[in-house]
Amino acid sequence: MAKHDFLIFGATGMQGRIVSRDLFERGYRIALSDLSRKDFAPHKERFPGVVFTAADLRKPETIAAAIRRTNPAVVINCAEMDWNVAVYRAALEAGVHIIDLGTDMPWVQEQFAMHDAFRERGLTAITGCGSTPGITDIMLDHAAAHFDRLQSVDVGFVWDSSLQEFVVPFSMDTIMSEFTDAAPYIERGRWREKLPMNSVRRMKFRGIEEQRCFLAPHPETYTYRRAYRERGLHTVRFYSGFPDHSFDAIASLLSTMDDAKRVTVDGVGLVRREHLTKVMEAKHPYPDGYTERENLWVRITGEHGGELQEVLMECLVPPMEGWEEAGCNVDTGFPASIIAEMVLKGDVSARGSFSPGQVVPPALFFRELESRGMRLYCNGQRLLRSGRVRAVDRLPVVAAL
Numbered sequence: 001m002a003k004h005d006f007l008i009f010g011a012t013g014m015q016g017r018i019v020s021r022d023l024f025e026r027g028y029r030i031a032l033s034d035l036s037r038k039d040f041a042p043h044k045e046r047f048p049g050v051v052f053t054a055a056d057l058r059k060p061e062t063i064a065a066a067i068r069r070t071n072p073a074v075v076i077n078c079a080e081m082d083w084n085v086a087v088y089r090a091a092l093e094a095g096v097h098i099i100d101l102g103t104d105m106p107w108v109q110e111q112f113a114m115h116d117a118f119r120e121r122g123l124t125a126i127t128g129c130g131s132t133p134g135i136t137d138i139m140l141d142h143a144a145a146h147f148d149r150l151q152s153v154d155v156g157f158v159w160d161s162s163l164q165e166f167v168v169p170f171s172m173d174t175i176m177s178e179f180t181d182a183a184p185y186i187e188r189g190r191w192r193e194k195l196p197m198n199s200v201r202r203m204k205f206r207g208i209e210e211q212r213c214f215l216a217p218h219p220e221t222y223t224y225r226r227a228y229r230e231r232g233l234h235t236v237r238f239y240s241g242f243p244d245h246s247f248d249a250i251a252s253l254l255s256t257m258d259d260a261k262r263v264t265v266d267g268v269g270l271v272r273r274e275h276l277t278k279v280m281e282a283k284h285p286y287p288d289g290y291t292e293r294e295n296l297w298v299r300i301t302g303e304h305g306g307e308l309q310e311v312l313m314e315c316l317v318p319p320m321e322g323w324e325e326a327g328c329n330v331d332t333g334f335p336a337s338i339i340a341e342m343v344l345k346g347d348v349s350a351r352g353s354f355s356p357g358q359v360v361p362p363a364l365f366f367r368e369l370e371s372r373g374m375r376l377y378c379n380g381q382r383l384l385r386s387g388r389v390r391a392v393d394r395l396p397v398v399a400a401l
Contacts, residue, residue, distance in 0.1 A: 004031045005344055007072035007096075009055065009063075009087060010079030012039040013277070014170065015101060015130070018326050018333025019078055020047060022372075023341070031070035057083035063090040072096055076340050078333075080173060080274065085110050088125060088353075092117055097343050101336060102128035104177075105184070105222045112226075112353050119352035126348070128355050129339045130332035131296050131315075132157055132238075133220055137357035138365050139313035140224065140298050143378070146311060146392035147302035149232035155220050156239030158208045159294035159328050162319070166249035167284050169242070169292075170329055172276035176261075178240045179254060183215040186225055189234045196240070203241060205295045206377065207316050213241035223355045232302070291319035292327035310398045314377040315369065331374065338368045363389040 006023055010016040011032035023030050024047050031051040034040060040052045055066040057079055067075065067090060077087040077100035084103040088111050091098035102108070111127045118125045128134055136155050144150060159169065169175065182193045196214040204210040218238035225236050242250070256264035261273045271279050294317040301310045317331040326333065339360055342348045350359040366376050366389050376383040378395045 002073035003071035004029045004051070005073050006340055007031045007033060007067060007070045007075050009033050009057065009066075009075065009077045009083075011052075012043065013078060014281075014326065014329050015333045015336070016078035017043070018323075018330055019076055019337045019340075020050075022334060022337040024050065026337075026341070028341075028344075031072060033066045033070075057086055060086055060090060063087055064094060067091065067094040067096060074099065074340050074344050076336055077101070078336065080171065082107075082274075084127060088114060088127075091125070092121065092123065095121060095123065097124045099126045099129045099336060099340050099343065101130040101332060102133045102219060104217065105219050108219045108222060108355075115353040122351055124343050124348060124351055124359070125353040126339060126343070126356055126359065127353070128219060128223070129336045131294075131335065132218070133223065134335045134339075134356055135296050135315050135331065135369070136220070136298050136313075137223070137355055138360050138362050139296075139315065139376070140300065141357035141360075142362040142366075142383075142389070143298065143300050143311045143313050143392050144228065144231070144302075146397070147231075147300070147304050147309070150228050150300065150302040151232060151308075152235035152237075152301045153220075153224050153228075153233060154237050154239065154299045155218075155224070155297065156213065156216075156241060157294060157296050158203065158205050158211055158213065158241030159292055160208050160211065160243045161246075161293075161327075162291045163287060163289060164243075164245040165284075165287055165290065166246055167286050167290065167327070168277060168280045169246060169327070170332070172280050173274045175250060176254065176257070176263075176273050176276070178216040178218075179214075179250060180257075181217045183217045183238070185215055185221050185237045187235050187237075203239070205241075205297055206314055206380070207293060207318075208241075208295050209243070211241050211243050212247050213239045216240040223357075227355065227357060286325055286327065290327075291324060293318050294328040294331055296331060304397070311392055312377075312379055312398070313383075316375045316377065318373065318375070320373050330372075334369065334372050334374070335365075338365060 005028040012034040055062045074097040199215040203213040262270035296315040
């Protein structure tokens with residue numbers, strides 16, 4: 001029998017704190033892990049009695065030791081995406097289920113390559129259990145059932161804040177990648193690539209003012225094509241969207257980056273990109289009265305009954321009372337805790353290595369999101385009514401142009 005329900009790696013980072021709190025308040029036995037016990041000190045009062053065990057994810061032996069010491073039923077990896085493969089391997093060796101928040105395409109491919117090994121050991125592994133990938137994957141799975149054949153999927157996020165002041169939206173290392181790394185996308189079955197800043201366009205979605213969006217490197221271009229290619233999907237593009245005050249601040253920061261990917265912060269010193277988040281959080285804390293809201297969206301076109309149609313799925317994330325310090329990051333942390341709980345309870349029973357859209361039951365997942373304050377829409381209408389998730393066929397569908 002497991003000693004703990006969950007072991008959470010990266011527990012002192014933003015996402016780790018959200019997942020830990022959500023599961024702790026739901027009464028689960030959780031163990032927390034990060035680089036050092038010193039990082040855990042501020043969280044002792046929030047998580048009384050919770051076990052902390054140090055682990056350096058750069059050293060596989062410390063990952064394995066943390067799993068042995070805490071004996072979890074499910075490992076939740078909230079650390080930076082660079083370490084996802086190492087944690088997957090450790091969980092496989094230890095014989096425990098594993099989920100994470102997602103990573104870049106080459107590492108996702110390595111994780112999927114472990115499918116048979118996880119299946120043979122009777123284990124579930126799910127990568128990309130956050131907002132996008134995560135919520136968007138499961139919205140796509142729900143909408144895809146409507147179509148006879150798929151053609152294209154555009155997916156992304158847009159967000160805004162109550163005060164036009166810069167705070168760290170999420171991992172600065174990930175943000176730097178989204179702004180600077182060439183963005184692969186698929187157009188009519190062919191892989192193409194474009195620099196993000198060469199693809200900037202104005203876009204507007206429900207609940208969010210018009211803002212600058214751009215193609216960004218994201219694993220959905222690979223995972224969606226992989227999952228739906230046989231159903232005709234030939235075009236996949238991912239868009240990141242930032243409000244002007246955040247976009248401009250990040251662009252200014254990028255202008256100081258040197259060839260070694262070090263960044264000058266507020267004109268003082270150089271910080272390596274992968275260590276930038278905590279430095280920026282300290283220099284740009286959430287000001288009083290600051291709140292965020294976000295729209296996670298997926299636009300699908302395909303054939304239904306011989307007609308070309310379009311479906312827009314949206315998940316709106318308003319400011320969450322009691323979670324103000326997390327901002328929009330709740331829409332990454334909450335899905336991870338929900339999916340981990342579903343694995344623990346057996347609501348996700350498939351064995352092998354997957355993305356969320358392949359194995360997470362949409363109706364149950366959507367109800368859990370709504371219970372936490374998120375709101376789901378399909379072509380402008382609420383997806384849930386009287387606690388039931390409506391099929392796309394029962395909602396108005398837009399004829400594609």
